Amino acid sequence: MxxxxxxxxxxxxxxxxxxxxxxxxxxxxxxxxxxxxxxxxxxxxxxxxxxxxxxxxxxxxxxxxxxxxxxxxxxxxxxxxxxxxxxxxxxxxxxxxxxxxxxxxxxxxxxxxxxxxxxxxxxxxxxxxxxxxxxxxxxxxxxxxxxxxxxxxxxxxxxxxxxxxxxxxxxxxxxxxxxxxxxxxxxxEKTRKAKFEGVYIxxxxxxxxxxxxxxxxxxxxxxxxTSPFNFYVGPKKAKFVIVTSGTGWLYSREAVAALGLEAKVGILKIGTTWPLPEKFIVDHLKNVAEILIAEEVDPFLEQNIKILLAEQAKTLGPIEVYGSKSGHRPAYGEMNQDKVVQALASIRGLQLKARDEKYIEQAKELALTYIPPRMPTFCTGCPHRASLWAIKSALKLDGRDGFVTGDIGCYAIGAGPAGYFQIKTIHCMGGGIGLANGFGKLDRFAFNQPVIAVCGDSTFYHAAIPALINAQVHNSNVLMVVLDNGGTAMTGFQPHPGSGFDALGRSAPTVEIENICRGIGVEVRVRDPFEISQAVQELYDMLQEDGPRVMVFRRRCFRIEAKEKLQKKYYVDQTRCIGDDCGCARFCSRVFNCPGIIWDQEAQKAKIDEVVCTGCGVCATLCPGGAIKVRGAAS
Amino acid sequence: MEAGKGSADLEQEVLGQSLCTSCGACVNICPYIKVVRDRVAVIEPCGLTEGKCYDFCPRTPTDIAALDKSVFGKTRSDFSLGPYISIEMAQAKDSEIRCRAQYGGVISALMKYALDAGEIKNAVLTRPFDGAMMPASVVVEESRQLEECAGSNYVSSATLARMNEATRQGKNSIGLVGIPCQVMALRKMQASRHDTGAKGVKLVIGLFCTWALSYKGFSEFLKKKVDLSQVRRIDIPPPPANVMVVETTAGDIRLSLDEVRKFIKPTCSVCYDMTSEFADVSVGMVEGVEDWNTFIVRTPAGENFIDKAKKAGVINTKPLEETRLEHLKQASSIKKKRAVDAIQKRTNDKKNLLYLRLSAQEKKKFL
Amino acid sequence: MTLEKDPLNLIIAGVGGQGNILASQIVATAGIKEGLYVTVGETYGASQRGGPVMSHVRFSAKAQCGPLIPEGEADIIVGLEPIEALRIIADYGSPATRVIVSPRPIYPIWVLSGQAKYPPVEEVVQKLGELVAEVRVVKAIEEGETGLAANVVMVGALAGSGMLPITMKNFEGSIKEIVSPKDLDLNLRAFKKGVELAGGKAAVPVPVKTRKRK
The missing domain is CATH 3.40.50.970 (Thiamin diphosphate (ThDP)-binding fold, Pyr/PP domains)
Structure with a gap:
């Protein structure tokens, strides 16, 4: 349990x-x-x-x-x-x-x-x-x-x-x-029964x-x-008080302790931030001269408190407010105790016991130049790597400077090296197809670039359908590629309407993406992106057509797949690996860039990293030397 | 063969200049260059400064005399038609083959014989219609599969890409049917210092070619007139008709050749070879004569093979009349002259002939 | 219970997919069993996609800590991957930090693509050694192994090092609570392997000795 x-x-x-x-x-x-x-x-x-x-x-x-x-x-x-x-x-x-x-x-x-x-x-x-x-x-x-x-x-x-x-x-x-x-x-004990009554208009x-x-x-x-989630800690007659909410509370408490200011600085922690408990706040700010607002992102608390202070000016007298407006806290990015410490130290003119600068310099040098950066990439076995390679290939073959609009999902890292820098716009869910259906109507302005909108399967149901309908009724020139990996992978494979199971893992009816497309009247094809050459050819052909079209690249997220069945073990037959020579030039590791394949410096050949490889096998289909093989299979 | 250039140069000098013939020589020899329909592209730079792709391409510098030596062991004396041993007219003896084929059916008959007699194990050739009007290059191991490959097509497919795929799978003893640019590339592959499966090609039958159409432009044009899946055969009847006849399941469509010519691949205008000068045997139509092919035997290997085929009673031959030969030479020379002119117009430089490396005699004749 | 240093700050650093989160959960649950306040701050998101992942685990006998360790305040670093251990020293390390590291590299994509070089592991360990009080190299993955449960081997090494005031009993109790029954045997074996690799017979925790905070 x-x-x-x-x-x-x-x-x-x-x-x-x-x-x-x-x-x-x-x-x-x-x-x-x-x-x-x-x-x-x-x-x-x-x-x-x-x-x-x-x-x-x-x-x-x-x-x-x-x-x-x-x-x-x-x-x-x-x-x-x-x-x-x-x-x-x-x-x-x-x-x-x-x-x-x-x-x-x-x-x-x-x-x-x-x-x-x-x-x-x-x-x-x-x-x-x-x-x-x-x-x-x-x-x-x-x-x-x-x-x-x-x-x-x-x-x-x-x-x-x-x-x-x-x-x-x-x-x-x-x-x-x-x-x-x-x-x-x-x-x-739960006893509630559902019954609707009344009018809610x-x-x-x-x-x-x-x-x-x-x-x-x-x-x-x-x-x-009177909520217990609002409280004050610190000296009774503090002149300086930190007003904080959310994670700012723990950061503030640690910052005060780290600077040894427990006897001088109070902390007013607000848990109910709208509407503000005005009386409670005013009670605790009487006799206070300065406050620092420690909150995360927007100056929400800061602005509301400032309004309160203005309204209560007669009662409270002038109070100096430090926060994002005063430049003591950035109104963006995460908060942490170091930022609160910095703010306190600068307001109160404290000399911080700094870390050894030489030490930091030495360690930074090592972190930034000695060791390589680590960019996030598609997981080994991820179908998106193959899909984006197919998209890149089709656009290059088409040769009209086509581009990809995208949105939110695992595939968003396709904007970077993991996806060969293919995705050029990312906004909200469904934003890619929405934009694409606008681009697709620019032909009268001499616009000749093909547009591919990529969209995840879960995103398709969530936010893409109205834009696709719009593309259909306006005959917009757009190719939508649905990267269907069978679940909401980004957040941990929650089911969506196409998954066939519900939140409890029980079997559920499905609503197929291609049926929705057909219902809208859009031409739709379905293809496994691991069949890369067919995928490239079909995408290329679809790029030559006008009007809205949908390609569903369907292959289950390898993290779901790997859980369900034992995967094959691959190895590189180094006698067949072309390596750095003409005819390959390290395609698998250097260009396709799957982290499951590494470069064996000694042999100057490719090598499977058993710790990382998930055995999806797509590299074996791409290897020009036929060198990537399944362990135990006949050669 | 100029060494020291790679895919980046190929992209810049050939693909970027619309000079690609989509022969497929550079495809399926590495993971970077791909073809779909008749579009070839370098998907990603391979990073190497020197490569097979550049070496094999029929539109990268090609020394005609050097290639003559490599294929024929000597340079040419006929500057219109290239080296040859004999020129005749020929036709398939089998009237059924003749019926299916356009003109004399010689190629179908020869390939059938070559496979049946074990002269070759694999035939690489083109099936004219693969779905919507686009031809497909295929590898055939049994002669009965040749039937669907009969007939002409006017869009070129990447035959050498299919050949590269086949040789990578270990296929050898290949007979190949190709158009002049494909034959030239194949010979460049065979002459290359690089290791390539092209060395396993035993018999090369070259087609006469005056131009090929770009798939995208032509299919879009044709799509407006007919459902492409209904197209059964395309033919250009001999002059002076000046039409292209598209046979479809819904009846024939006649297109003006002037209209069709708009979709000729730009690279065809710089082509120096009408008669597949580097083939073992070249085959084309005979103007004004239905049912017969022009038939050029060029290499001793070709001659040897044709002798056997004749003995086996596969083809009939008869002499090509002198006037027809002259006519052929003239047509080929006109193509060469036009190519040289087109190149000079492109480069705007009398001395810069792009890919063509001509002997002094040839320069004298065509410049 | 009092801690000689309070809060005691541990970072587990690695790469997405290495099981960093499970490792930190085991350590933290063991800390709760010990009667401590424990806070674990984790980086999710890009973590599954091969990016760097780090868990901050903070132990206190007095109060709940914030989820992030302040700069230069990591007392212990467990590196599931060598360069990831080195990467975080600039932000969180100090000459008093102690490091337990697995020497098995996971290559970043820029190394695969040839845009960057992965330095020799021995050299990485040596550079680490120049910056911290102690480096223990724990070979959690043997040559040719797939590294299954290597994260738990490293937790075992941490337990065996005696750097944390947590008993073996509570570590093992935590594993039994968190790991699913079908994987339990594998994980308990991995844990024991780690304890042995750390040279730790330490069934009883060694008191934590670090410099006093000013």
């Missing part, structure tokens, strides 16, 4: 932030979870799906975030407790619904977990989703550690029910994907509803004034 199901209240376990959120939802008696996977929020619904049978939870991977949010809202309207989790970009997808469900209201507790990704570690942007809470007038909670991640989630359901509003819980990668101590709480009385929403927000503020 895993920690999620563990019925041992009071026991401390190691939990990932996302798991702690899931456990909080379980302790709140969550009934329904619908989500679309996205780093760093994926493990919240994944955890709930894992224990869904155990706790009687309905869990699904939805087609996209807005569908997930709407489905979860339905559960709430029927009186159930529901959770929807998504990465920051997903909140944008939900925004349309978000801006009306706030007015129409909800019934059972509804929590939207927004997993932000400061520094865009696994994302196409690092947007700060907190602004959505202010924008939509919804209560916002920001857990600061693993324990809070669990406890706040549990409380968020209660709060949501009390207010009749969805609650936004904002996590970040460093919390969601880090692990730490969590003391388990009590598992509830936004629009007809939107202005009145908007006014009521503001009142609900005031009610939330009242609740927040």
């Amino acid at each position: 895993g920690t999620l199901e563990l019925d041992k209240p009071g026991k401390t376990v190691l939990m990932m932030g996302d798991e702690a959120i899931a456990r909080g939802a379980i302790e709140a008696g969550v009934d329904f979870c619908a989500s679309y996977p996205g780093t760093p929020a994926t493990e919240v619904p994944e955890s709930l799906a894992r224990v869904s049978e155990h706790f009687g939870i309905y869990a699904e991977w939805s087609t996209n975030e807005i569908v997930a949010f709407e489905a979860a809202t339905a559960a709430s309207l029927a009186g159930l407790r529901a959770l929807v989790a998504m990465k920051q970009n997903g909140v944008n997808v939900c925004a349309d619904f978000l801006m009306t469900v706030n007015l129409a209201g909800i019934n059972g507790g509804l929590v939207l977990v927004a997993g932000d990704d400061p520094s865009a570690i696994s994302s196409s942007n690092e947007q700060d989703s907190r602004s959505y809470a202010r924008y939509a007038d919804l209560p916002l909670l920001e857990p600061a550690d693993f324990q809070e991640a669990k406890d706040m989630t549990k409380w968020a359901f209660e709060l949501s029910e009390k207010l009749g509003l969805p609650c936004i819980l904002r996590s970040v990668t460093r919390l969601s994907h880090s692990r730490g101590n969590v003391k388990l709480g009590v598992l509830p 936004s629009g007809a009385f939107a202005a009145a509803q908007h006014a009521a929403l503001h009142q609900k927000l005031e009610q939330a503020r009242e609740e927040f004034e």
Whole structure:
């Protein structure tokens, strides 16, 4: 039994932030979870799906975030407790619904977990989703550690029910994907039955509803004034206070300790960041002369606090505010304790005990010039490497300076050396085909470059279909290549409508990509990208045609495949390897660039790296010398 | 053969100048150069400064006299038709073969004999229609498979790419049917210091050729008139008709040759060889005579093979009349002269003949 | 329990696909069993795709730490790959850092393509030695092996080194809790192999000795 199901209240376990959120939802008696996977929020619904049978939870991977949010809202309207989790970009997808469900209201507790990704570690942007809470007038909670991640989630359901509003819980990668101590709480008895009653319509009385929403927000503020997630630590009469939220709390505490400032600097930690607990904050800032706002990405807390300070100027007197505006914290990128230390030291004129500069110089020299850089690449066995090689080949053969528009997925690294620098645009999910269908209408302006839009299978269902329909009805000259690897690989192989199984791994109906294309009326072909020469030929032929066309490159992600069957072991017959000579010139390692094949310096021949090779065999089909063979097979 | 150049130079001097004949000599000898339809491209630079691809190409510097020596053991005395032993008219004895073929059916008959008699084990040649109008180069091991290869085609396919693939798989004792640029490239491969499977080609039958069409341009043009999958045969009847007849399942379509000529590959204008001068045996039509081929035996190996074929009763021959021979020489000379003119126009330099390295006598005749 | 140095900071550095995350999870769970606060900060995302991956594991007897180790504050580095151990010294290393490293290279694609060179491993180890207090080379993968469970061999080596105040019992208990039953035998064997390779008979933890923080 895993920690999620563990019925041992009071026991401390190691939990990932996302798991702690899931456990909080379980302790709140969550009934329904619908989500679309996205780093760093994926493990919240994944955890709930894992224990869904155990706790009687309905869990699904939805087609996209807005569908997930709407489905979860339905559960709430029927009186159930529901959770929807998504990465920051997903909140944008939900925004349309978000801006009306706030007015129409909800019934059972509804929590939207927004997993932000400061520094865009696994994302196409690092947007700060907190602004959505202010924008939509919804209560916002920001857990600061693993324990809070669990406890706040549990409380968020209660709060949501009390207010009749969805609650936004904002996590970040460093919390969601880090692990730490969590003391388990009590598992509830679940008795809720679903029943829909009432009317939930936004629009007809939107202005009145908007006014009521503001009142609900005031009610939330009242609740927040006494929340245990807002607290102060430090000396009683500190003149200098750090105001912080989220991960900033742990970083601030360590920074104060590292500088030995515990007796001089206080920390005001806010867990309920919208609406602000104004009275609580004002109480703690009386007699304070300077504050440093330590938060991640946007100056959200900073600006709201500044408004509060302006409003309370008579009570509080002048307070110097340090933060991103003052240049003490960048309003981009991840936070860490070193950044808080730097800010504190510069404000207070402290001399930092610096690391030995010579040492750093020596180590940096080694890191930057002595050892090679390590770019991320497609996994060994990844079908995308072959697909992008086929695309590159077809475009080169076509010779009209064609290019590739892309979007978000594993294949996005195809913009770099892993994909032979083929992908030239990357924005949001589905953005590639959307752009391509615009490029495809530029022929009257002497535009002659063929355009290929690549899109993952999961992305196809999520965001590409409207653009493809648009291409069809406007006869746009676009070749869409769906890189179908059988699952949502980027986030860990969650199923999508074409996978044939559901969030719990049970068999499910499929919606085939090619059937959707045929339904739209677009010409569609399906091809295994490992059959590279046929793939190149078909792509080339399709490039010669006008109007919209779809090629589905179908081959399962090797990480799914490798789990299911024993793979062949390949080796290089070095007597047949052409090596550096004309006729090969190290194609497999140097150009195709699969990390499973290395260069044997001594023999001056290629060699399989047994530690890395997954045995997909695509290199054997490409080797001009026929030197790559299966171990144990007849030669 | 100029050494010291590689795929980057090939890309710049040949592919980039629309001089590629899509013969396929550079394809399937490395992972970098690919062909689809009649488009050849260097997908990625291989990084080598010297390579087979450049060495083999019929549009990289080619010394005609040196190639003569390598193929025939001596330089040519006939500057219109190249070295030859005899010129006759010929036709297949088998009327069924004649019926399927355009003109005399000599090639089908000779290849059938070569395979059946064990003179060769593999025949590399072109099947005129592979789906939508594009010819396909094929390797044939049994003579009954030759049937579908009968007939002419006016788009060139990368025959040598298919041959390279076959030799890489270890096939040898090959008989090859090709157009002049393919034959020239094959001979360059055989003469090369590089190791190549082309050395396993035993018999080369060259076709007469005046030009080939670019697949993309011509197929797009034709697509507007007919569903390409319905095309069964394409023929250009002898002058003065000046038409191309496209036989389809939905009836014949007659195209004006002037219209069709717009789609001639640019590289054909610089071609110096109409009669496959480096083949063992060259075969073409005889203007104004249906059912017969012009038939040039060039090498002793070719002669030896033809003698056997004649003895086996595979073909009928009869002398080519003097006026027809003169006519042929004239046509070939006109092509050479036009090529040289076209090259000089391209280079804008009287002395720069691009790929052509001509002897002093040839220069005197055609410059 | 008190730690001689609090927090005690460990980095496990390697390449995507080497099982870095499982390794850090085993070590961290063992720390929780020891009654400590443990925080593990991990880099996901590009990690599965052959990029560098690093886990920060922080132990404290006093409070939950932040998920990131401050600059120059790594006390122990476990390198699943030699140059990845060296790569992080500039940011996190100090002359007091101790390193346990597997000498088996995983070649970056720029090395495969010939745009960069992979230095000789002995030289990498020597350069590491110039920068840190101690380097222990642990041959987790023998020639020709596929490196199955090499990550757990390295955890075993860490346990056997006595650098962490965690008992063997808690390490093994952690493995049993985390690893799926069908892989348990393999992983326990790998762990024991690591303990032996580290020369560690240390069933009882050796107290951590590092310089005092100023």
